[in-house]
Amino acid sequence: MSGLPIDVVLPELKETLRERISAVLVAPPGAGKTTRIPLALLDEPWLAGQKILMLEPRRLAARAAAGFMASVLGEKVGETVGYRVRMDTRVGPKTRIEVVTEGVLTRMLQGDQALEGYGIVIFDEFHERSLHADLGLALCLQSQEMLRDDLRLLVMSATLEAEPVANLLGIAPVLKSEGRAFPVETRLAAHRVEGRVEPAVVKAIMEALNREEGDILVFLPGTGEIRRTEALLAEQGIRTATASAREETTSNDPSAASWKSAPAKDIPSFSQQFGAGSDSLRQPQRIRVAPLHGSLTREDQDLALTPCPPGERKIVLATSIAETSLTVEGVRVVIDSGQMRVPRFSPRTGMTRLETVTVSRPSADQRRGRAGRLGPGVCYRMWTEAEDAQLKSRSTPEILEADLAPLALELAAWGVDDPAELLWLDPPPAASYAQARTLLQQLGALNLDGNITAHGRRMGELGLHPRLAHMILQAIPLGDGALACDLAALLNERDILRGDRLADADLRLRLEALHAVQEKTSPPHTVDLSTSRRILAEAGQWKRGLDLKQSTHTEDVGLLLAFAYPDRIAQRRPNGRYLLANGRGAVLPTLQNLSSEPYLVAAELDDQGSESRIDLAAPLDLETLKQHFAAQISDEHLVEWDSSTQSVKARKRERFGALILRESQLHDPSPEEILHALLQGVAELGVDKALPWTKNARQLQQRLHFLHRADPQNWPDVSDEALTRTLPDWLGPHLYGAKNLNAVSRLHLTQLLESLLTWEQQRELEASAPTHIAVPSGSRIPVDYSDPESPVLAVRLQEVFGLPETPRIARGRVPLLLHLLSPAQRPVQVTRDLASFWATTYFDVKKDLKGRYPKHYWPEDPWNATPTNRAKPRN
Structure with a gap:
């Protein structure tokens, strides 16, 4: 077996794991960490014949890694090296290395928290930060702390920020390996791709077929984009081939089950569209298209991974499954759509949807690196230089955006109520986790105390x-x-x-x-x-x-x-x-x-x-x-205000969540329920609109407001806000038995407000906040209390001749704000100091008024003049 970059750090890694129980290894794609390290650790003394458990994030990568390691040993999968993935297990009595996917690791831990018989758990490609990988590491750390102080943990990654993981593992040593990659030329788009990305991808594919050597690996966000790209390539005469003759559908299209030699078409090229290079055409080539995603059969996936026979080229249309772990043989060109599909969970709705997002910088770099595994390569990126500068520095961990119901069930089965009991790189968001536990209770997996039920354990066992x-x-x-x-x-x-x-x-x-x-x-x-x-x-x-x-x-x-x-x-x-x-x-x-x-x-x-x-x-x-669902259906008796009819309605309902399954009239609501609903209606409408306010009632409210502001301990608050808050106390007794606002309209609001006062307060009200003030002319002038900070007395100037001082209220403590009016009832002076007005300003005002109202009485001596409510005093 030829040397790989990872071989350089193997001695250091072995030495580290002999002395420490945890380590972090950072090695770029192509270094050989996935297949070299498990084999290198097989004979370590601390392993003592125990097994190696390696976690891979995807089934395809797990099977491929196990197959390669078995071939290195000259064995079949299931002998020394085996794998466990969903719906497919190949392990035997002699198996020492087990490559498993994330859900399988969780099931193994739930079955045996101590992982007896296993000496080390290797977390490969941990930078992907899947929910199960974070959970698996948290559970392994607790197992290591409480049950297995000899259990080794090795976290491996291509792009991971190593320090946070090392700290989580107890200040674990960090080892780094250099990669082996050839230079890759990167070509960015000259213009932003608008609309669907598939047409631009096909143009780049045709350009690469014309200009470059080797196979082409195309990264697309999902299977829908892969199918549409296949269709566009078929229009160019490039068909899809699979191990099963491409029996994708029940249609009878013969071209869907074959591939054929096809010339590169003279369509608008990547260079024309995106401004890179020339547009030379090659001779006709044998080309086949091979999709690669997780929902394909194993045979079809293998077809995409294996090299082409001499004289052929393949175009692999892949999701992010091909980003890490897998080696797609023969690739010299990568075409990156710049997109990936990730699940997004909404705590607001309780639903998960797949969302197409822009790749992060590490993901883009990993994709580009796929073109430099075998020799110098080229990477076509479907985004511009400006967009490239805006790529995120890291991907969002799945635990922060995923549906946490599976996680909550696993933790409950583990015996953990609070995620804070475990160690996490990123703890589960509290809102999403609480919502997940609420769902589990609704499904009967947790009891009212939050503990797992027998039904919940059976649910967890199904995986x-x-x-x-x-x-x-x-x-x-x-x-x-x-x-x-x-x-x-x-x-x-x-x-x-x-x-x-x-x-x-x-x-x-x-x-x-x-x-x-x-x-x-x-x-x-x-x-x-x-x-x-x-x-x-x-x-x-x-x-x-x-x-x-x-x-x-x-x-x-x-x-x-x-x-x-x-x-x-x-x-x-x-x-x-x-x-x-x-x-x-x-x-x-x-x-x-x-x-x-x-x-x-x-x-x-x-x-x-x-x-x-x-x-x-x-x-x-x-x-x-x-x-x-009888247990979840509730019977409701509702007596509530109906704003459409301005009346109280009494209903009987059967409710399932937000759904009203059946509704009928409630014939015997209690008077208290009716009163409560009617007062709700008054509050909903507002006391200013619902109550029968008269001029006298409003004046009384304003007078009381004035007194309350000056002395809140001894006078009630009768503002609209306070009246609304206390409706049951002061209005409720007068509406007992009523069902609509007609009863409210018949109320005497002045009397109701007066009933809030004691007999002593009613007497004091007239003394401290009188409704009218008698002026020298003999008139009784109303006091305006609409501004409680400054009550106003608006009176004609001629009616206060002879009045030496400003009238006062509140037992002489508060001077009124005088609005002195002209004969036309318009203010000519506003003052709180009448004496000063007579002494100074009056003479200027008199001069003006005498000119405008010459028939009226404007004496030279206002202190001793005769007041009048007419144009001139009577003789």
């Missing part, structure tokens, strides 16, 4: 999302266990219907098509056969494990979905849209058979906007809902 595990376990006593397994496997995979997805969301159609594939009859729709067979294989494994008989009926699909998604049981609204039990709105995108169903269960929604689009659903009968 499925808690929703799907609960669904299967609930279905078995009903005789629907086999159907539930089919449904769970179907929901775990991408949609098997081609082209019909948005036209019809009915999950029963998918099950019928799946069962047609199983029975080898013609399905009624265009079906993805490869995915269908994988679904059937996975469902079959669960059925065998649970000893369930095969079933193809679909009558109870809605009920089974309701077990899994009780929060997404939906009720049809009058406008044709739906209301979910969690309170969210939802809508079917097109008119279809399900559109008339009064109740649905939405298995998949897009979580966009105020109303989510329902992508997958099944109908649910109301009586079935009541029968199986």
